[in-house]
Amino acid sequence: MPLVRSLSVTSLNGLPVWEDENLPVENLMLFEISWEVTNKVGGIYTVIQTKAKVTADEWGENYVLIGPYYEHNVKTQVEVFEPSNYAIKKTMDFMRYQGFRVCFGRWLIDGNPYVLLFDIGSAAWNLDRWKGEFWDACQIGIPHHDGESNDALIFGSLTALFLKELADQFQDKPKIIAHFHEWQAGVGLILSRIRQYPIATIFTTHATLLGRYLCAGNTDFYNRLDKFDVDREAGERKIYHRYCMERASAHCAHVFTTVSAITAVEAENMIKKKPDVITPNGLNIKKFSAMHEFQNLHALYKSRIQEFIRGHFYGHLDFNLEKTLFFFIAGRYEFTNKGADLFIEALSRLNFLLRVQKCDVTVVVFFIMPAKTHNFNVETLKGQAVRKQLWDTAHLVKEKFGKRLYEALLKGETPDLTKFLDRDDLTVMKRAIYATQRQSLPPVTTHNMLDDTKDPILSTIRRIGLFNNRADRVKIVFHPEFLSSTSPLLPMDYEEFVRGCHLGVFPSYYEPWGYTPAECTVMGIPSVTTNLSGFGCFMQEHVADPTSYGIYILDRRFRSLEESCNQLTQFMFGFCKQSRRQRIIQRNRTERLSELLDWRYLGRYYMHARHLALCRAFPEKFQMEPIAPPLTEGFRYPQPASVPPSPSVSLHSSPHQSDDEENGDERYNEDEEAEKDRRNIKTPASLSPFPTGSQSDAEYHD
DSSP, rough: OOOOOOOOOOOOOOOOOOOOOOOOGEEEEEEEEEEEOOOSSSSSHHHHHHHHHHHHHHHHEEEEEEOOOOOOHHHHEEEEEOOHHHHHEEEEHHHHHHTTOEEEESSSSTTEEEEEOOOOOGGGHHHHHHHHHHHHHOOOOOOTOOOHHHHHHHHHHHHHHHHHHHHHHHSSSSEEEEEHHHHHHHHHHHHHHTOOOOOOOOOEEOOOOHHHHHHTTTTTGGGGGOOOHHHHHHHHHHHHHHHHHHHHHHHSSSEEESSHHHHHHHHHHHOOOOOOOEOOOOHHHHHHHOTOOHHHHHHHHHHHHHHHHHHTTTOOOOOOOOGEEEEEESSOOOOTTTTHHHHHHHHHHHHHHHHHOOOEEEEEEEEEOOOOOEEHHHHHHHHHOOOOHHHHHHHHHHHHHHHHHHHHTTTTTTOOOSSSSSSSHHHHHHHHHTTOOOOOOOSSSSSEEEEEEEOOOHHHHHHHHHSOTTTHHHHHHEOOOBBBBTTTSBBBOHHHHHHHHHHHOOOOOSSSSOHHHHHHEEEEEEEEETTHHHHHHHHHHBOOOOGGTTTEEEOOSSSSHHHHHHHHHHHHHHTTOOOOHHHHHHHHHHHGGGGBHHHHHHHHHHHHHHHHHHHHOTTTTTTOOOOOOOOOOOOOOOOSSSOOOOOHHHHOGGGGHHHHHHTSSSOHHHHHHHHHHHHHHHHOSSOOOSOOOOOGGGGOOO
């Protein structure tokens, strides 16, 4: 098959040079199967979408994504046409002859990969027969009432049928690699292996099914990880058939992978299989790249957030916006799993510290978590209307004042400023001032919640008493829907909002990877993550002193909840004590870590998994050196050459000194420091499944 596009793999800026796995991609065909191809359900959609470009560049015409057909997605995301590859077209014709609807085209994202989509509804009439065949093959029964599992069975059966017919068309060349993501796609893998199709298979779990359910139930998950009776736990939650599908997929695959070291430990205990390769999630850095303008973008979008604050806190805007920091947490509304409970408790303690030390720094915290709402809060809408009215009034008076000043200067008169504003102007301004008076406190939430009495965030806020009082140095804004540039309240996209904030806080208890702190990193925004998240483990492995680079890793594995809460409070309090200049330096360092998260670097992990799968499926044609170290080794960014902007080292005990510090004699050259970091990069030992050791081994640099 012709290879139209190819990838020449070289070192990214500052990263060590590495060799390609040298797979003969012109003699191979790669299929990647997922329920979230063109179908956004969760984070796996982001993984596949962002990885598509680097994979398509490597594999060219020999790369196809397989997913479910949903007409509303196809109309907006897919350019439909017939395949030019004869074998694929003939296989599609065979399936259409069987009565199945199959769609082929290009997915309109970066890389424009080919997609093959199966219409689940067109094959539903085979459900009972396929259930019987699946039971005969692996003794896994699927209940009639579980619609998601039924759809997964149909999707998997169609995938297996397609791969079998295509393998028959290809005969011996090219060889097929099929990469399945999550249990929804696993049926196709199980059937392909049991029926012994000549296919190299890979299975990736992004989070174990049972792990999600256990953590959602507030279980002491990690301390009891090796003590769960997994069959009983899955049965009690009525997901035993799904659990069996996931477990069978992991055990049947030639290569089993997961996305992080912490999830590898989870998989080993939950589905009793140690992953062969860890494949961390990356981002298409070009999409988030702001060239050298990310500091300017931060200032631009910060000013837009400040405009929202002026409206939301009208009548109580007695704090200095230039000394106000914006923190945020975002993601699915999983109160405990995402660490929102710990975050709010730490905010209460931060508020106490800032008040006791009489700090002039104010922290406004945004909770961006979608929840069920009725509509916008009237008081919040009124605040933005009042702000706009004040803006219009100020501009009206400014125009009159400017015109009178201009005319006086033309006449050669010395301006008498007392005559420039007449009684009407003063009346208009007084009315505008009176309009800013309010009898109530600024609302904590921007929307009317469907059931605010039972909402966990609002209930916790009531318990700790953070109601946006004047004396509070920590203010809270709960925005219970995803951000949009068309919103009448906060008209910003998520990327713009993140760039305008100062710190992302994600103290997750259960986070197999963690795209939110990763997105902060590539946009140069410091963030708090944990050693129970895949991203946190990855940064601990690759960065010698994460805190110096704006990655604060909270210890939730080896410390009690109380100790973790105190540590988070200290992280945030230390950040508040930094001067503006120190925050700029830290953002520069944070943005430099974006190279670590580029798919052009992390794609090597997937390359290694594919090579390993080929060696196990076709040992007579593909070999790997058994004693050679895997090419998926990482490296460590060293501690910055200059003194890190750490409050414990370089700051006064009070942020009152921050303005003076900006005029100090400390010399700093970001380009020189970046060059020193790149020269000092060291290659470490290979990645271990999970950092082991006692609590003392997990100490952090403050």
